[in-house]
Amino acid sequence: MMKLEIKDGVFGYPNKAILSDINFELNTGEIVCVLGKNGAGKTTLFKSMLGVLKPLSGSILLNGKPIEHWNRPQFARLVGYIPQARSLPFPFTVMDVVLFGRTAHMSAFGSPGKKDRILAEECLELLNITHLKNRTFTQLSGGEQQLVIIARALAQQPSFLVMDEPTSSLDFGNQIKIIRQVNALRNNSLGIIMATHSPDHAFMCDARVAIVHEGKMWKTGNANDIISEEILKEVYGVDVKVRSLGDKSECNRLVCVPTV
Amino acid sequence: MLIASVLFSACLGRYPLSVSDLLRYLFSGQSIDAALPTVLLNVRLPRIVGAVIVGGVLAIAGAAYQGLFRNPMVSPDILGVSSGAGFGASLAITLSFSLLGIQLMAFSFGLLSVFLALFVSRIIGKNHDKILMLVLSGMVTGAIFNALISLMKYIADSDTKLPDITFWLMGSLSSITFDELKVVLPLVLLGTVPIFLLGWKLNVLSFGDEEAKALGVNTGRLRVIVICCASLITASVVCIAGLIGWVGLIVPHFARFLVGPNHKYLLPASFFSGSIFMLLVDDVARSATSLEIPLGILISLIGAPLFLVFLSKSTKKSW
Numbered sequence: 001m002m003k004l005e006i007k008d009g010v011f012g013y014p015n016k017a018i019l020s021d022i023n024f025e026l027n028t029g030e031i032v033c034v035l036g037k038n039g040a041g042k043t044t045l046f047k048s049m050l051g052v053l054k055p056l057s058g059s060i061l062l063n064g065k066p067i068e069h070w071n072r073p074q075f076a077r078l079v080g081y082i083p084q085a086r087s088l089p090f091p092f093t094v095m096d097v098v099l100f101g102r103t104a105h106m107s108a109f110g111s112p113g114k115k116d117r118i119l120a121e122e123c124l125e126l127l128n129i130t131h132l133k134n135r136t137f138t139q140l141s142g143g144e145q146q147l148v149i150i151a152r153a154l155a156q157q158p159s160f161l162v163m164d165e166p167t168s169s170l171d172f173g174n175q176i177k178i179i180r181q182v183n184a185l186r187n188n189s190l191g192i193i194m195a196t197h198s199p200d201h202a203f204m205c206d207a208r209v210a211i212v213h214e215g216k217m218w219k220t221g222n223a224n225d226i227i228s229e230e231i232l233k234e235v236y237g238v239d240v241k242v243r244s245l246g247d248k249s250e251c252n253r254l255v256c257v258p259t260v
Numbered sequence: 261m262l263i264a265s266v267l268f269s270a271c272l273g274r275y276p277l278s279v280s281d282l283l284r285y286l287f288s289g290q291s292i293d294a295a296l297p298t299v300l301l302n303v304r305l306p307r308i309v310g311a312v313i314v315g316g317v318l319a320i321a322g323a324a325y326q327g328l329f330r331n332p333m334v335s336p337d338i339l340g341v342s343s344g345a346g347f348g349a350s351l352a353i354t355l356s357f358s359l360l361g362i363q364l365m366a367f368s369f370g371l372l373s374v375f376l377a378l379f380v381s382r383i384i385g386k387n388h389d390k391i392l393m394l395v396l397s398g399m400v401t402g403a404i405f406n407a408l409i410s411l412m413k414y415i416a417d418s419d420t421k422l423p424d425i426t427f428w429l430m431g432s433l434s435s436i437t438f439d440e441l442k443v444v445l446p447l448v449l450l451g452t453v454p455i456f457l458l459g460w461k462l463n464v465l466s467f468g469d470e471e472a473k474a475l476g477v478n479t480g481r482l483r484v485i486v487i488c489c490a491s492l493i494t495a496s497v498v499c500i501a502g503l504i505g506w507v508g509l510i511v512p513h514f515a516r517f518l519v520g521p522n523h524k525y526l527l528p529a530s531f532f533s534g535s536i537f538m539l540l541v542d543d544v545a546r547s548a549t550s551l552e553i554p555l556g557i558l559i560s561l562i563g564a565p566l567f568l569v570f571l572s573k574s575t576k577k578s579w
Binding site: 047050051052071072073075076077080081083086087089090091092093096100101103104106109110111112152156162 | 330468516
């Protein structure tokens with residue numbers, strides 16, 4: 001089992017700490033949903049975990065070794081990233097984009113070979129998007145692009161996935177498809193940390209929850225224990241009912257129902 | 261196509277030569293006229309080889325810069341290499357340096373300008389968007405060197421030096437010799453080979469720095485290597501051919517239109533398209549009228565409308 005952990009992390013930009021006192025660990029085979037209102041620092045947390053943003057203090061360890069001691073390809077072979085927004089200035093094909101995921105496995109001057117192509121096709125197949133293979137990425141819908149980016153992360157064959165709002169800007173159906181996919185990946189023993197704006201996603205994934213609030217990691221624990229009407233009121237400032245659908249229903253889980 | 265263009269260009273000029281005569285000479289060594297070898301080897305061939313190299317590698321440098329800055333509107337001048345080289349050459353001309361001196365000055369000031377831009381962006385751009393800072397620094401160094409070029413023109417002797425400066429700034433392939441090409445070619449190769457090898461990484465960079473890092477690319481190192489190589493290429497050819505704009509901007513567009521954005525195919529396609537474009541434009545420059553038309557003028561006259569054509573086509577393909 002592998003582990004990505006943060007010890008006494010202070011994250012943000014020089015002269016402006018956004019998060020402090022962060023202690024956290026992510027293991028393979030589990031999902032952690034990060035909740036928090038807009039601007040709470042979820043993306044800052046993720047960028048720090050990826051080594052894109054240097055921590056102001058504290059340390060981030062991957063399998064016990066500080067992440068700054070890993071070189072880029074080594075790190076990328078273990079940790080994949082699914083970003084929030086994206087812009088692609090050139091019309092690459094879907095296949096090319098998925099092959100980008102293989103970069104960490106290539107030599108310094110390498111380009112993808114036959115094995116990489118076969119693997120990329122398998123990833124497309126796994127997500128049921130083989131039909132998009134030769135399409136131009138920039139011409140796909142938001143949902144299709146998101147699936148392609150997930151396929152790219154799978155081609156990377158990481159042990160951990162950092163997903164920054166993977167369901168944002170997706171329609172209702174695509175959101176559920178992504179959540180199902182995330183559950184399937186966890187069952188394949190990936191460790192997933194995912195920012196989301198919907199507390200329901202945490203119930204759907206039976207996830208561990210980390211609530212980022214007022215510059216701290218305020219609460220952590222199992223979704224069923226942590227997500228309550230009081231806490232949602234405190235974090236989001238709106239009244240929400242948390243109800244069980246009951247043992248006999250097909251969806252035996254808690255749901256959040258905001259009062260309007 | 262490149263070979264056809266080369267043959268066609270070799271036949272073109274004041275001294276008439278048919279393709280069949282040329283081929284007969286090339287394959288059997290028999291020439292119909294004693295002047296043929298001289299015309300071909302000393303006058304036309306250096307210029308043709310020069311056009312192929314200059315056009316081709318400027319297009320490669322342009323494609324590399326466009327990939328690096330994730331922007332199809334970028335040209336090799338973006339970090340001020342041309343302005344720097346232009347100033348170096350004007351200064352050298354004003355100080356009555358030899359031809360070699362002018363070329364050396366153009367080359368070193370071209371590179372100096374890029375390093376200055378890199379250096380400035382490092383200092384002021386610590387916590388900002390690195391690419392934006394780099395582009396802005398390049399604009400600033402470019403503007404300074406452009407002002408210095410104007411200063412040189414202003415103080416240069418208007419009978420002797422000023423025409424030389426103006427002529428140099430307009431670019432020309434007319435004075436290229438094999439000896440110059442022998443010096444420039446290794447420098448150009450030194451810049452081109454790493455860019456070709458790093459083609460895949462340039463692809464990955466199009467998703468932006470953070471994603472490229474997360475995909476395992478050391479983006480800082482990649483950027484410095486590609487900038488150094490592309491600037492070396494540009495400075496090397498500018499110092500023998502003068503300022504030649506547009507090629508580095510439009511040719512990669514055209515090549516992307518032909519083969520798509522993957523640098524593995526885009527870079528070679530840019531080279532060949534750039535070579536052919538440059539050869540044909542230079543053919544027009546030297547043969548259209550009895551007086552040679554400066555290359556820079558012609559490229560802009562032909563290149564700018566062509567660019568519009570590609571642009572209107574490209575909106576349908578959304579790049």
